[in-house]
Amino acid sequence: MRGVMQEAAARSWRRGLERLRPLAKNKTLRYGVPMMLLIIGGSFGLREFTQIRYDAQKLHSKIDPALEERIKKNKISLESEYEILDIFETSCAKLKSSDFGDWKNIRGPRPWEDSKSFQEQQQQQVLHSKPS
DSSP, X not given: OHHHHHHHHHHHHHHHHHHHHXXXXXXXXXXXHHHHHHHHHHHXXXXXXXXXXXXXXXXXXXXXXXXXXXXXXXXXXXHHHHHHHHXXXXXXXXXXXXXXXXXXXXXXXXXXXOHHHHHHHHHHHXXXXXXX
């Protein structure tokens, strides 16, 4: 009796597999469905991982109240920005008015040369070549 039941179960199993065989050969089901599952599942997985990241950033971004007060006290005002801009413009005007045509190209020392003696030699050459 037991053998007969096992044989019937095996036949029914084989019939079920034979019905699924055309589905297994279908390329859409074979390649498309796993791809769509991967894309949709990956989207949900990435959403969870990025949410963890943002939650961790919120926890770490809490500032000490004393430090927060110092930051509020040292806020940059519009007037201070205008002062910085004015200083920048005056230094640019000084650079524009300076003469860059009178300069000498001085070679720096090579790694195998003694830098102190080479610099002294260069300075001597510059002093002797300047017209007085």
